[in-house]
Amino acid sequence: MKKTLFAQRFKTLASSLLLASTLGLAGTAAAEDPLKVGFIYVSPIGDAGWTYQHDLGRKAIEEKFGDKIQVKYVESVPEGAEAERVTREMASSGSKLIFGTSFGFMNPMLKVAKTFPDTHFEHATGYKTEANLGNYNARFYEGRYLSGIVAGSMTKTKTLGYVAAFPIPEVVMGINAFTRGAQSVNPDIKVKVIWVNSWFDPGREREAAVTLMDQDADVITHHTDSTAVVIAAEEKGKYAIAYHSDMSKYGPKAQLTAVTHHWEKFYIDQVQQALDKTWKPTSIWGGVKEGMIDIAPLNAVVPKEVAEKVEKAKAALADGSLHPFAGPVLDQDGKETVAAGSNMTDEVLLKMDYYVKGVDGKLPK
C-alpha cells in the first residue's frame, strides 16, 4: 500500500478529471434529478478526528442512496464570513440539504437559510433552529464517562491527565464526565488538566502530554485534534484514551479505547426524510442510545471484569438508568450542584462552567 500512494493520488486526480468531463456531457439526461446534498467541513478530512467522522457519514449516504443523491463537500472552511459565502454558493448551486459541521457556522447558515426557504439546513453543535434549519449534536460526555471507567480501572498512580483545548462548556463537560467515570471506580483518583489554548498544534499537545506523564499521570486523554497525545503515551510506555476516532494505529500498546462519534445513521435518516419530503427541522442531541457515541474496542490489556463493567455502564446509559451527572454532583469545593435523586438537566449541562470534585487545579475563566 505504501509504495503506491503517489500513484493512487495521480490516478484519483486523473479519474476525477475524467469524471468531471463526462458529467459535463451527460448532465441533462436524468429522468428525475438527484437530490443534491452538501457538506461543509471546518477542517481537512484527514484520517482521524472530528471532520473524518462526519465524512464517514457522507460516505455512508453515498453508498446507501447511490444515484438518487448527488453529494458535494467543501473542506477547511473557516468560521465566519467565509462560511456564509460557501453556504450561499452551495444553496444557489442547487443543494437542497446542507450540513454544516462546526459551531461557528451557525449564524452564517441561519442567514443563508432565510434567503433559501426551500433548502434544508442542518447545523452541528449549535442551538438555533429556524423553519428550514435544524441542529444536531452528540452527547460526547457519555463516551467520556465510559472511558473514565476504563482509565480509573487501569491507573496505578491514581492520577489521570487531560490535554484540553479551550475552557468552553463542551470541553469542561468532557473533563467532568471523564472524572466522574474514573471516580465511580475509585474516589481517590484525581484528574490533572493542561490547557494548550489551541485545537490543533501537535507540538504543544505533545509537550502537555509529556508534562502530565512527568507529573505522574499514567493514563492520559485529550480534547484536541491531532494524534500527538496518543503517540506521546506510546513512546513513554503509558496509556492513552483517544478522542473523535480510533487511533490504535498510532499507539497500539498505549490506546486503551477511544471515544468515537458516529453520524452515519443521523445522515441517512435526514436524507431519507428529504427524499420522502417529510424533512422537518429538529434539535437532536444523541448519545449512546442513538448510536451517535460509542467507544472503540478495548485494548487487550484491559481485564475482563473492567470490560464487563464498561459494557454494563454502556447498557445503562442506553436505557437511561445511568446518567453521568446523576446527583449528588459535587463541585471542587464539595458544594452540591445537583441533589441526590435527580439528574443534571441538558440546559445546565450545556452551560457547564465549573470542575467537579476530583479535578485538580482551577478552571480558567
Place this chain on the structure above:
Amino acid sequence: MDTNTLILMLVATVAAAIPLIFAALGELVVEKSGVLNLGVEGMMIVGALFAFIVAAETGQLWLATLVGALAGATMALIFGFITLSLMANQVATGLALTIFGVGLSAFIGQGYTSVALDGIKNLDIPVLSSLPVVGKLLFSYNILVYLAFAAFIAVTWFLYKTRAGLILRAVGESPSSAHALGYRVIRIRYLAVLFGGAMAGLAGAYLSLAYTPLWAEGMTAGRGWIALALVVFATWRPGRVLIGALLFGGVTIAQFHVQGLGVEIPSQFLSMLPYLATIIVLVLISRDAGVIRLNAPASLGQPWHNELH
C-alpha cells in the same frame, strides 16, 4: 519541586527548542548575507512533509532527514531565484513562499495523514545514558538534538572565525563594496539562502520524524514565525538565538508544569508567557542600540544586482 521533575523539565525544554534552533540559525545566516526570507514556515513544513513521506515509503530515517533538508533547500531555491536573480521584493516573496509551502504540503500530504510512523528514537548509550542526572540530561536525546547543537557551534565558528564567514558578513553589510573587492555577491547570497532552507527543512524533519512522528496539515503551527522573530530579537547573534530558543521552550514547558500542578493562574496568560518572556529577556540583554546597529546587516532586505552598480 524535586530534582527529578527539574531534570524532566530541562529535557523537555531542550526537545521543544530544537526546531527553533535549527530554523533560527539558518535564517540568521541568510539575514547576515543581507537577505530577508520570511518563508521559514513554508520551508519548514515542506521539509516536514517530504521527510515524512520518505520515512513512510522507505523506512530510512537518515535518508528521510536528508530529504527533509533538501526539500527545504529546494523551496529556498525558488525564493533565491525570484529575489536574487529576478530581484523581486524579498518580503512579498517570502510571505508568498510560506503560503505556497503550507498549501503545497497540505495537497501532497493528503494520503499521508493516515500513516503511523516509527520515528527517530532517543539514544540509549550503554553506561552513559543510565548515569544518574547526567545520563538523562546529556545522553538521552535523539540524534537530531545533538546535530542542532553541533550546527550552533558550526555556525558561530563559521561566521566569526573563518574567512568565508567574514566575506558573508561583508556581503550583508555592503554588497557593492564586496562586489568591488571581487566577491560574487549573488552566488554567496544563493548559498546562504540554500543553507537557510536546508536548516528550516531539518527543523521540519525533526518535527515530523522525531518530536511528533506524524504528518498533519499545518503541523508546524507557527514555529517558523517564532524562529524569524528570535533572529531579530537576538540581534543577529547566534549565542542569543540559542538562549532565546531554549528560553522559549523552557517557559512553554514550565507553564505546562505550573498548570499540571494546579496553580491558580489563568491558562490563557500562561500560554502567552513564552512569547512575553522571550521578548523581554532578549530585548533586555540587547538593549544597547549601538550594538544592535553593529550586528544588524546594513543591507538587509535590499535587492542588489551587479549590473546595477
